[in-house]
Amino acid sequence: MSNQLSLLNNHVVAQLDLKNVDLDCLDLINSQGPISPGNLARRAGLHPATVTGILDRLQRGGWVTRERDPIDRRAVVVRALRDRNPELLHLYSGMNASLDDICEGYEPAQLEVIADFLSRTAEAGTAASEAMGRKGT
Structure with a gap:
């Protein structure tokens, strides 16, 4: 998979x-944002300088904007520009339709077990990634 x-x-x-x-x-920006570049770097497991280049590309492409943090005006937050989301969703529409078809074959209780499994697996991956990141610093 x-x-x-x-x-x-x-x-x-x-x-x-x-x-x-x-x-x-x-x-990450779509799901966690608005987010500071430093926090994005930590969550992505990337060096802050690498994130700067990524944000430059995303901003040039019209995917994100950098704004002053409304709480700390000295800081910057990154926000996704939602008007590009339909373009992104369209590219995943075939996969999303297939997932809808697959899910129709399960009972609601089965889907709850699957959702629980996926959620717990994601949490385990997050914990393992964070632990590995702590060892590397």
């Missing part, structure tokens, strides 16, 4: 003229 999703993402970034890491960061 991981390989197939990676392959799909490779096709998506090629269509959007982005890099895989750009798409990863855009996903």
